[in-house]
Amino acid sequence: MRNLMQQPFRTAVLVLVWGWLLFLVLTPNLLVVGASLMTRDPATFISLPLTLDAYRQLLNPLYLDVFLNSLYMAAMTTLICLLVGYPFAWALSKVGKRHQVLLIFLLVVPFWTNSLVRTYALKLILATNGLLNNGLMALGWIDEPVQLLYTEFAVIIGLVYLLLPFMILPLYSVFEDLREDLLRASHDLGAGRLATFVHVIVPLTLPGVLAGVMLVLLPAMGLFFVPDILGGSRNLLVGNVIKNQFLDARNWPFGAAASIMLTLAMALLMFAHKLSKRRIGEDGV
Amino acid sequence: MKQTLLTLRNLTKQFDGKKVLDALDLDIFDGEFLTLLGPSGCGKTTLLRMMAGFEHPDEGSITLGGQDLTYTEPEYRPLNTVFQNYALFPHMSVFDNVAYGLKMEKRPKDEIRQRVEEALAMVQLEDFMRRKPHQLSGGQQQRVAIARAVVKRPKVLLLDEPLSALDYKLRRTMQVELKRLQRELGITFIFVTHDQEEALSMSDRVVVLKDGLIQQLGTPREVYERPANLFTARFVGETNFFPGTVDNTNDDDTITVDVFGLKRTFRKPDFSVSPGQPLHVLLRPEDIRVLAPSDEDGVAGKVVERNYKGSTLDSVIHLDDGTEVLASEFFDEDDPTFDYRLGEPVRVSWVDGWEWLLPAEPEDVPEEDAIDA
Numbered sequence: 275m276r277n278l279m280q281q282p283f284r285t286a287v288l289v290l291v292w293g294w295l296l297f298l299v300l301t302p303n304l305l306v307v308g309a310s311l312m313t314r315d316p317a318t319f320i321s322l323p324l325t326l327d328a329y330r331q332l333l334n335p336l337y338l339d340v341f342l343n344s345l346y347m348a349a350m351t352t353l354i355c356l357l358v359g360y361p362f363a364w365a366l367s368k369v370g371k372r373h374q375v376l377l378i379f380l381l382v383v384p385f386w387t388n389s390l391v392r393t394y395a396l397k398l399i400l401a402t403n404g405l406l407n408n409g410l411m412a413l414g415w416i417d418e419p420v421q422l423l424y425t426e427f428a429v430i431i432g433l434v435y436l437l438l439p440f441m442i443l444p445l446y447s448v449f450e451d452l453r454e455d456l457l458r459a460s461h462d463l464g465a466g467r468l469a470t471f472v473h474v475i476v477p478l479t480l481p482g483v484l485a486g487v488m489l490v491l492l493p494a495m496g497l498f499f500v501p502d503i504l505g506g507s508r509n510l511l512v513g514n515v516i517k518n519q520f521l522d523a524r525n526w527p528f529g530a531a532a533s534i535m536l537t538l539a540m541a542l543l544m545f546a547h548k549l550s551k552r553r554i555g556e557d558g559v
Numbered sequence: 560m561k562q563t564l565l566t567l568r569n570l571t572k573q574f575d576g577k578k579v580l581d582a583l584d585l586d587i588f589d590g591e592f593l594t595l596l597g598p599s600g601c602g603k604t605t606l607l608r609m610m611a612g613f614e615h616p617d618e619g620s621i622t623l624g625g626q627d628l629t630y631t632e633p634e635y636r637p638l639n640t641v642f643q644n645y646a647l648f649p650h651m652s653v654f655d656n657v658a659y660g661l662k663m664e665k666r667p668k669d670e671i672r673q674r675v676e677e678a679l680a681m682v683q684l685e686d687f688m689r690r691k692p693h694q695l696s697g698g699q700q701q702r703v704a705i706a707r708a709v710v711k712r713p714k715v716l717l718l719d720e721p722l723s724a725l726d727y728k729l730r731r732t733m734q735v736e737l738k739r740l741q742r743e744l745g746i747t748f749i750f751v752t753h754d755q756e757e758a759l760s761m762s763d764r765v766v767v768l769k770d771g772l773i774q775q776l777g778t779p780r781e782v783y784e785r786p787a788n789l790f791t792a793r794f795v796g797e798t799n800f801f802p803g804t805v806d807n808t809n810d811d812d813t814i815t816v817d818v819f820g821l822k823r824t825f826r827k828p829d830f831s832v833s834p835g836q837p838l839h840v841l842l843r844p845e846d847i848r849v850l851a852p853s854d855e856d857g858v859a860g861k862v863v864e865r866n867y868k869g870s871t872l873d874s875v876i877h878l879d880d881g882t883e884v885l886a887s888e889f890f891d892e893d894d895p896t897f898d899y900r901l902g903e904p905v906r907v908s909w910v911d912g913w914e915w916l917l918p919a920e921p922e923d924v925p926e927e928d929a930i931d932a
Contacts (some may be wrong), residue, residue, distance in 0.1 A: 459614055459646040461633040463660035463711065473659070477650045553650050 277384075303537070310530035319526045328531035330400065337515065341535075344511040351433040355441035355490050356483065358434075363445035363482075367452070381439050389436050393503050396435060400428050428504040429511075433494045440489035448482030472527065477553075482553035484547040492540050512536060564589040564747055565610070567714060570619035579605045579770040580616070587715075592741050592748045596759040597768035598794065603751045606768070607717050608704040610749065621823045623714065634663075638715040639708035643723060646698045649691040653679070653703050654688040654752055660711040678710035679703075681740065698729045705737075709744060716741075718750045722757065727771065734761055755795045759783060767791045779804075785845075789920055792841050799847065799884050801840040803916075805832045814915075816840065819858045819878065828916040844873065844887035849899075850906040857908030863901040874899055876907055 285401050315321035319425040331337065367378055384392060399405045407419040422428055452475065460470040498513035512532060519529030565587040572580040580602045587593055595603040608614040610621060612633035620629045628636055639660070647656050657678055661671045679685045682702035692700055701721060707715055718737075722730045739763055741748045752758055759779040760763050767782060767790075769773040775787040786792035789800070806815040812827045818840055825840075832838070861916050865876035868887075876884045884907050899905070 290857060400699070453644075453646065455642050455644060455646040458611075458633070458647070459640070459642060460659070461613075462611060462640045463707065464634045464663035467633055469663060475647060477646075547651075 286314035297345045299420070306530045306533060309526050310528075310534055312527050314525050314527050316524060318533055319524065325527075328525075328527035331528050332531055333534065336505070337532075340510050340515055341512055343509075344495050344513075344515075347430055347509065348434070348439065348491050348513065349436060350430050350486055352441075353489045353493040354430065354434050355438050356486065359438060359441035359445055359486060360479075362418045363442050363449050366442070366446050381442060390499055390503075392436070393432055396428075396432055397423060397503055400431070423504060424506040426505070426509050429501050429509045432495060432500040436497065437490045437494060437498065440488035440493070444485035444489065445479065445482040452478055455499045480553075481547060484550050488540070488543045488547060491543070492536060493538075494534060561588040561591075563587070564624060564693050565749075566622045568620050568622075569608075569620070570606070570616045572602075572609070573614050577666050579771050580609075582619070583771065583773060585766065585776070587747060587749065588764075590745050590747055591763045592738070594751065594752060594762040594765045595768060596751045596752060596755060596765050596795070597774075598753060601768040602771040603753075603768050604719060604870065605771075606682065607640075607719055607751050611638060611716070611717050613635050624648070628922065637713055639711050639713040639719045640716055640717040640719060640788065642671065642703075643719045645664075645692075645704040645720065645721075647700055647703055647707070649692055650747065651691075653684065653690050653692070653695070654689065656688050656692065656703055657707045657710050660707065666713070674710055675706075678931075679707040681709070681743075682706045682736075682872060701733060705740070709740070709746065711882075713746065713910055715747045715749060718748060720753070722752055723754075729756070730825065737761065742779040759795070764793075767794065769794075785915055786841070786917070789839065789917060792915075792917065797844050797885050797887075800846065801841045801842065801882070802919075803838050803840045805836045805838060807834055808832060819882075821858065823911055825911065825914055825916060828918075830918050837919040839917045839919060841917060842909050842913065844885040846909050846913040847873075847884060847886035847888075848908045849874065849876065849886050849888060850908055852904040852906060854906050854908075857906035860905060860907055862901055862903045865899050865901065872898065876905060878907065897913060 289421035302494070309320050311324050312320040313323060313325050313327065316494075334342075337492045366374060369377070371545070394407070397404075401407070402419045402423065403422065404423070406422065410416045411419070455476070456474055457470055460474045465473065495511055496516075496519045498511055499510045501511055501514055516536075518527045519525045520533065563586045567583060567585040567587075570580050570583040571578070579600075583602075583606065596607060598604050603612060609616055612628070612631060615630055622628065623637065628910075629787050651659070657675045658671050659819065661674060674687060676688075676833060677686060682705055682708065684699060684702050687703075689697065692703065695703065701724075704721070721737075722733050725733060734757060737748070737750075750758075750761065750762055759782070762779055763776065765779055765782045767775050767787075769790050775782055775791045777785075777787075782791060786795060786798075790799075792798045801818050803816040803818045806817045806822060808814050808827070809824070813824050814827050814832055815822055815824050816838070823840075828838075832874060848857070852859070858878050860876045860878040862874055863877050866873040871887050871889055873885070873887045876886060878884060886907070
């Protein structure tokens with residue numbers, strides 16, 4: 275107690291941080307958990323008694339389908355981001371410092387525009403009479419416009435477009451930390467390029483891969499406005515389901531249960547990330 | 560008897576128009592401990608990397624036992640490297656680090672296990688096989704790096720300033736250990752360092768490098784006692800340079816030289832001398848004798864610094880003409896009062912015959928260039 279009085283600044287900061295976490299992180303999440311365990315009520319949204327109905331409903335084949343489809347689109351998004359982002363981040367770590375700054379700047383610039391606006395812009399590009407179709411026709415590569423908008427493809431493109439920087443930045447940071455002498459050591463000990471990639475580069479960049487996957491996969495399941503704008507009625511994300519349950523169907527317990535599923539998936543990924551870092555001794559264990 | 564293993568011919572390399580190696584020739588014998596010694600930027604690390612295959616020369620060739628390796632990729636060379644910062648794979652255990660090279664050779668599992676255990680036993684780390692590199696001390700990581708390189712039984716082991724990250728005491732221990740390993744394994748060691756003491760104590764031969772050129776190649780003793788030029792003399796150990804002028808060449812293979820107005824007789828050097836020619840008289844601090852001011856011999860000066868070093872007393876003496884002299888004297892057990900006060904007048908002399916003569920060079924190296932370590 276004497277300590278608290280002696281260090282008012284420290285105490286103030288601690289109170290602020292803990293207060294923040296308690297009221298703005300823990301409480302809302304507890305409320306969501308609570309809501310997921312309540313009964314649906316058209317008038318007051320939620321009411322007693324406590325029940326596991328919402329979770330039971332998650333197992334409904336209809337929603338399981340949405341979940342799997344959402345997972346599929348998110349996984350495709352993540353895969354494309356990884357395939358594009360991995361070599362990009364690698365190259366980024368290799369170019370000169372001046373180019374590096376410029377490239378990272380270009381990567382971050384889109385964040386200054388609202389993602390909703392950018393998604394609408396993408397719609398203009400992908401539309402039947404959009405920039406892409408017109409361009410391809412002008413080049414004579416296609417004879418008539420291809421249906422791009424309102425397809426699964428459009429949703430995935432939209433998600434990749436919005437989330438790619440979140441894959442590249444953590445990967446860039448692990449490539450920056452990748453020591454040149456480890457690659458030299460690998461070659462010196464008789465490993466070719468492929469063996470070095472498999473045995474040294476991949477394991478050492480794995481924390482970055484997992485961080486990138488974490489930052490892409492879960493948001494990709496939640497970004498409901500992307501299918502709303504670019505997708506057809508069948509290309510739903512878990513985010514759409516949650517949004518619909520809260521805003522349209524007024525089934526709060528079910529919406530809460532669905533969002534808890536996402537949170538749990540996130541926790542699982544974070545755990546895997548921690549393990550991968552511990553493996554290379556970055557956790558100080 | 561000594562067989563050449565590695566032959567370097569005319570190796571030349573430029574970075575950004577600056578010559579890092581300049582038409583370098585070197586023959587390295589089978590089973591020797593060779594040290595590349597020089598200040599940073601002298602080309603020693605580039606030379607080592609070329610042998611390892613991480614750099615390719617602009618010109619010249621590297622052959623090992625008759626086989627041309629100049630442009631061979633590192634993974635196909637029968638040489639292995641111990642890196643400056645060990646470069647241990649952080650995600651692998653000690654065992655896997657050491658086994659890596661053998662796995663790449665696709666050796667059978669049993670053989671790998673046995674050879675890794677042998678290599679780790681050799682560096683006294685057999686109990687640390689399951690540890691990760693970050694759980695080891697610097698000295699232990701160093702040993703793993705050595706085990707990882709020698710487990711492949713290379714013809715040549717390249718060591719890139721491997722001890723520079725260790726503290727002084729550990730470095731001494733590792734020096735002895737490396738020397739022992741080299742004797743036991745009979746592998747050729749090529750050791751890069753900027754630490755002249757390390758070079759002298761470990762090597763069979765020392766290559767002194769500066770600006771991509773070999774300044775001297777010889778045994779530690781040759782390099783220390785008979786430096787080929789002023790650079791080597793300055794870089795290897797501490798040296799006093801006294802300006803001298805040839806007074807007379809004598810018939811009995813000696814010359815008379817005027818040093819500080821003293822006429823001293825020296826052995827005739829192996830470069831040509833004529834009366835009136837200026838030259839450098841080199842004397843190591845341990846060759847200097849400090850005498851009482853009443854003594855007839857020597858040159859007058861006064862003590863400006865004294866450093867007690869345990870077994871020796873090192874002092875700096877300013878001669879009356881401003882020349883600075885370093886002296887390092889062993890304690891005289893018969894004289895318990897042996898010591899100097901600062902400012903005490905003394906006379907400085909030396910034993911004739913212990914000197915080394917070098918011709919005055921037209922572009923005498925400025926002092927700063929020589930000091931790097």
